[in-house]
Amino acid sequence: MVPPFSLRNPLSTSTLKATISASVAVSKLPFHGQTFKKLLHLKSKKDCNNITMSNDTSPKPAPSLGIPKSINTCRLSIINTTCDITVPPYYLVEPAVRGYDWINLPTFAFHITNDKSGRELLFDLGTRKDWQNSVPHIAGLVDGHVHGLRVKKDVLDILPEGNVDINNVEALVLSHWHFDHCGDPSALPKSVKLVVGPKFRETFLPGYPSRQDSPFHEADFTGRDVVEVPFSDDFKIGQFQAYDYFGDGSLFILNVPGHAVGHISSLVRTTEDTFVLLGGDVCHFTGVIRPTTYVPIPDYIPDETALDKRIPRPCPCSAFLSSHQDPGNGRTVRTRHYRARRLVSIFSLIHSLSYFHQSFHD
Ligand SMILES: [Zn+2]
Secondary structure, three states, X not given: OOOOEEEOOOOOHHHHHHHHHHHHHOOOOOOOHHHHHHHHHOOOHHHHHHOOOOOOOOOOOOOOOOOOOOOOOEEEEEEEEEEEEEEOHHHOEEOOOOOOOOEEEEEEEEEEEEOOOOOEEEEOOEOOOOHHHOOHHHHHHHHHHOOEEXXXXXXXXXXXXXXXXXXXXXXXXXXXXXXXXHOOHHHOOOOOEEEEOOOHHHHHOOOEOOOOOXXXXXXXXXXXXXXXXXXXXXXXXXXXXXXXXXXXXOEEEEEOOOOOOOOEEEEEEEEOOEEEEEOOOOOOOHHHOOOOOOOOOOOEXXXXXXXXXXXXXXXXXXXXXXXXXXXXXXXOOOOOOOEEOOOOHHXXXXXXXXXXXXXXXX
């Protein structure tokens, strides 16, 4: 039996340690080994403050997203799926930055409970522990192209540790079909529906082997409702078609095409006026989307922010500009650390199968 940890171009021990330790604390930041040290440990507060900062840091008013008002909310729990993936940055982002040799990709899933009705959902499943048992062409691509991959547990093994009974979960909302999100749907009770995006059914069902190019096994769908979200232009949030899943304004599923066929996100209302966006793969790396002109980088990271303990406090945000190509303008969207890379890498290899129909969003 192939062990569940595969490290194809073996990295150094320190690199591996950094991969593991950084995975839970901070999602998708360039925290790899020496790079982390260079970025933060070797920058004193004085050094950081000497970096030229832009004066353009007052937030601009953000346009209305058109989110309907509601007092109904959901309880949201994040699940560390215990899947750690390590890839070179050029798989996902550009330009190359000297010293940033690896990106760590921790993988999260979510448990959602409607506060009023108690109805429960899962959002994504991460990577299945026995990824070698994926359909052959997916297992082959992962084996041949993912540099570091370790999965300790399946989400179904983690749920009882959080007192979640999978038999009470009515549906898995699947952001998209990629191996690091879809887990092993066949292991779910048949009562758990799959809620998926447009064109999912016509593209993937009935599954492998009847459909040779499907990334799913037939067993994933047999005896299970596979429901495409009925989006329409009649209801949008921002520029995206939206669907009020519970019908009470507590959870909106968004039609966010581009990354993969049927890619969807979820906007969860956690209080009357706060939300968490479960993006799926709308972005692989935070450096691609932050900061914005609506939320510029502040002078210091707020004290209440949960940070890796190696980061000095107070942490001047200028530390994060020390490797920026244009630190003077790095606090606004005009100059991001990275842009999404188009049509490269294992992810692109997987994406480039017949059903990958569009390139990444910027
Ligand atoms: Zn993906």
